[in-house]
Amino acid sequence: MSQDTATRVLEVEGLRRAFGGLVAVNDLGFAVGQGEIMGLLGPNGSGKTTALNLISGVLHPDAGAIRLMGRNIAGLASYRIARLGLARTFQLVRVLDGMDCRENIKAGLAFQKPHLPAAEAEDRIDALLDRVGLAGHDRRPAADLTYIDRKRLELARALAAKPQLLLLDEWLAGLNPSELTIGIELIRSLKADGITIVLVEHVMSAVRALCDRCIVMSSGRKIAEGATADVLSDAAVVKAYLGGVAADA
Amino acid sequence: MSARVAGFGFLALAAIALLALVPRLGNAYYLALAISLLQYTVLATAWGMFSGPTRYVSLATTAFFGVGAYTVAVLGEILPWPLVLLIAAALGAVVAAIVGLSTLRLSGVYFVIFTFGLTELIRQLVVWFEVNKSRVLGRYVFVDITQADIYWQLLGLAAAVFLLGWLIARSRLGFALRVIGEDETVAKHCGINTTFAKVALFTISATVMTLVGAIMAPRWTYIEPSIAFNSMISFQVLIMALLGGAHRLWGPVLGAVPLTLLFELLSARFPNTFTIILGCIFLLIVYMLPRGVAGLFEKRSTTPGGKTTQRVAA
Numbered sequence: 001m002s003q004d005t006a007t008r009v010l011e012v013e014g015l016r017r018a019f020g021g022l023v024a025v026n027d028l029g030f031a032v033g034q035g036e037i038m039g040l041l042g043p044n045g046s047g048k049t050t051a052l053n054l055i056s057g058v059l060h061p062d063a064g065a066i067r068l069m070g071r072n073i074a075g076l077a078s079y080r081i082a083r084l085g086l087a088r089t090f091q092l093v094r095v096l097d098g099m100d101c102r103e104n105i106k107a108g109l110a111f112q113k114p115h116l117p118a119a120e121a122e123d124r125i126d127a128l129l130d131r132v133g134l135a136g137h138d139r140r141p142a143a144d145l146t147y148i149d150r151k152r153l154e155l156a157r158a159l160a161a162k163p164q165l166l167l168l169d170e171w172l173a174g175l176n177p178s179e180l181t182i183g184i185e186l187i188r189s190l191k192a193d194g195i196t197i198v199l200v201e202h203v204m205s206a207v208r209a210l211c212d213r214c215i216v217m218s219s220g221r222k223i224a225e226g227a228t229a230d231v232l233s234d235a236a237v238v239k240a241y242l243g244g245v246a247a248d249a
Numbered sequence: 250m251s252a253r254v255a256g257f258g259f260l261a262l263a264a265i266a267l268l269a270l271v272p273r274l275g276n277a278y279y280l281a282l283a284i285s286l287l288q289y290t291v292l293a294t295a296w297g298m299f300s301g302p303t304r305y306v307s308l309a310t311t312a313f314f315g316v317g318a319y320t321v322a323v324l325g326e327i328l329p330w331p332l333v334l335l336i337a338a339a340l341g342a343v344v345a346a347i348v349g350l351s352t353l354r355l356s357g358v359y360f361v362i363f364t365f366g367l368t369e370l371i372r373q374l375v376v377w378f379e380v381n382k383s384r385v386l387g388r389y390v391f392v393d394i395t396q397a398d399i400y401w402q403l404l405g406l407a408a409a410v411f412l413l414g415w416l417i418a419r420s421r422l423g424f425a426l427r428v429i430g431e432d433e434t435v436a437k438h439c440g441i442n443t444t445f446a447k448v449a450l451f452t453i454s455a456t457v458m459t460l461v462g463a464i465m466a467p468r469w470t471y472i473e474p475s476i477a478f479n480s481m482i483s484f485q486v487l488i489m490a491l492l493g494g495a496h497r498l499w500g501p502v503l504g505a506v507p508l509t510l511l512f513e514l515l516s517a518r519f520p521n522t523f524t525i526i527l528g529c530i531f532l533l534i535v536y537m538l539p540r541g542v543a544g545l546f547e548k549r550s551t552t553p554g555g556k557t558t559q560r561v562a563a
């Protein structure tokens with residue numbers, strides 16, 4: 001599927017990052033169009049999280065370009081990238097344990113420019129608590145939340161900044177089947193809001209349900225790209241996953 | 250809410266007015282003790298302002314205190330007193346900003362070691378300069394400042410520090426520092442310029458410490474680098490702030506007051522074993538009161554350190 005440059009939210013070209021002798025991301029390139037959900041798949045250790053870390057500025061690339069809405073952000077400090085409209089969640093969920101749910105979400109929006117008026121910020125926090133299913137928990141310390149609620153809170157914090165691009169690193173991992181259904185619906189509703197999403201995921205049913213397109217990585221390289229159904233039946237992809245994670249979770 | 254703030258402000262003013270009367274008691278011993286109490290209260294509170302929310306442990310208190318004291322030793326007789334204080338504060342701020350910019354990217358243990366080394370570095374620089382350039386090691390401080398003046402200045406500084414700390418805690422900067430203390434990676438992804446926030450608070454805290462050093466300097470008539478840069482101050486302030494609880498603005502004072510009294514007693518009674526006792530007290534505090542005295546007053550404590558509750562996806 002070809003993308004008009006004007007509608008590309010994220011464009012990655014020739015991205016590379018090595019840790020010592022290990023090339024975790026090797027010549028990676030792809031583009032994500034406005035409102036699209038792009039799946040980023042691959043066996044354990046194939047470089048998915050590293051790719052997200054490079055895009056969000058946790059790590060600086062050795063080479064390559066990363067364009068967020070046309071602007072090269074490669075090597076930019078992560079707080080600047082965040083202010084340009086990128087938000088993310090983490091593979092190992094990270095919430096602010098010493099703060100309550102309301103403050104956690106506030107952290108997501110308080111440092112975006114221009115600053116929101118206080119009343120508007122409070123309204124947005126209420127709406128987000130409601131949206132991720134944490135209504136009524138606003139004064140609850142994040143440390144007391146269950147695993148899924150921590151994930152919800154982390155997502156709400158990411159959404160608080162009204163991001164253009166959202167990077168989700170296995171946000172659906174570890175959920176039970178009914179939680180998974182709720183989670184998938186939630187992500188689908190984000191797409192309906194026009195948020196562009198890069199979804200790193202091992203849960204294949206979720207990938208099928210959500211992703212417009214997918215790329216598959218193996219040992220740092222992109223080995224397949226295309227419409228989700230095509231990619232998942234690709235022989236090279238099936239082979240890369242053999243002995244890795246189960247093809248369906 | 251604002252009625253509470255007003256009530257509290259009124260109480261604080263009343264307390265300051267009462268405390269301002271201490272020199273009128275005319276008892277030199279009590280005044281000296283009160284000066285010590287205020288000195289450590291301000292130092293520990295300033296320490297907690299930065300280290301409490303960010304959880305960076307700084308041993309640079311002595312470095313800034315010494316810069317302040319030495320500024321007075323050099324300029325005290327030449328320039329008017331307010332100007333001397335201003336220059337001391339500016340010097341402290343500049344040193345802090347440089348140190349902050351170069352070290353606050355480091356994390357945890359490297360920062361501790363660096364700040365400890367910094368004190369020694371500045372002390373050696375001063376010694377080198379005095380020996381090789383000005384050819385004096387040790388200076389007499391003849392300024393027209395009485396003990397009561399020292400006390401009042403410290404009291405004013407203490408009031409300013411609490412007001413400043415209260416304002417910062419309510420500000421976006423204060424919130425940013427709490428987020429940084431919780432999780433620096435998350436802070437960055439929330440759009441917080443973490444380096445700026447940390448350097449800003451480190452600088453504010455260090456400027457206050459420098460001012461304490463400058464205000465205290467006239468207490469000694471003779472100053473040399475080993476007096477001004479006595480690294481024991483760094484450790485005492487650290488212990489006080491931790492005992493009181495550095496995560497609250499009013500925490501460190503709860504540690505500063507009892508420990509100043511205790512140290513006063515111990516250093517008089519056991520001058521030789523004082524440092525050993527200090528070490529033991531430190532260990533006890535860390536084991537028995539991980540959240541400090543302030544932690545005892547809190548209704549419910551969320552998991553200290555927080556991250557332990559994290560569960561890992563299957």
Ligand SMILES: Nc1ncnc2c1ncn2[C@@H]1O[C@H](COP(=O)(O)OP(=O)(O)OP(=O)(O)O)[C@@H](O)[C@H]1O
Pocket residue numbers: 019022024042043044045046047048049050051091
């Ligand atoms: N900070 C780091 N330092 C050294 N090596 C790293 C670092 N981060 C990742 N790696 C290595 O890079 C490779 C890719 O890791 P990455 O976490 O990106 O994989 P992944 O595709 O996200 O895997 P998973 O599905 O298990 O999350 C792995 O071999 C990993 O050990």
Ligand SMILES: [Mg+2]
Pocket residue numbers: 048049050091169
């Ligand atoms: Mg990963």
